[in-house]
Amino acid sequence: MTDLIAKTPCAGLLPVSHGGWSLSEVDCGPITWLAPFHGQAEALDAALQTAHGLGLPRPGNSTRAGAARCLWFGKEQVMLTGVEPGDALAQCAAMSDQSDGWAVVRLEGADGADVLARLVPIDLRPSAFPDGAVARTLCQHMTVTILRENVDALVIFAFRSMAKTLVHDVETAMVSVAAQHAAP
């Protein structure tokens, strides 16, 4: 049988560096979409605590325990990354494995919000978008989810099919803002 080799969504595209910023691909491990059944949000919160030691994130936030991270991902939806979901979660939530569905990149460097300000119509500076904050928003014309990992890192989730567009848009902004900062 043919031995197939898996390619990551951004294979051949990343990493790149411009100015003080680097853009690299993130391997989140398993990515599972969870949507609590009607009235089951508290039960899902408890099930996540039991199975993975983290709670259900509130809108615009994420929770974390070790390698596991749970990101708010829209109205009554969250995305669990970094761990295989515990079986008990299926009792109170609809689930789908989306591990291969997302291109995930990390923009690292001071003031990454300056780069994304060219592309994203919300304030991503640490003062308005602190550690662990999550936003569903736009990157150019594309819907994305953005997570602040720490003061110097922003993680962007985009559809895998749009990986090349994502990298192109962010890299173009990095080049442009780096040139602007370098100008006398």
Next chain:
Amino acid sequence: MRITCPICGERDRREFYYQGAASMLDRPDPDADGQVWSDYLHLRDNPAGLTRELWYHEAGCGAWLIVERNTVTHEIIGTELVEAADAD
């Protein structure tokens, strides 16, 4: 133009998709007269001033909103989730 999503907070207008008049929430009785249904489907006010509309936070949380705004000044007066106003 900025719209405040009750879930996400104040966001740029480009994250939202406009659906139409909020009168679409007032569905007639299924057995209502054909004329009533025709009016519901086709007749719209065209106010210069306050209007209530349905907007979808397409590039955000995915919530349907009722947005009250002023068509003359473009002021957004208020927003609420459709589910709060319409249990269906």
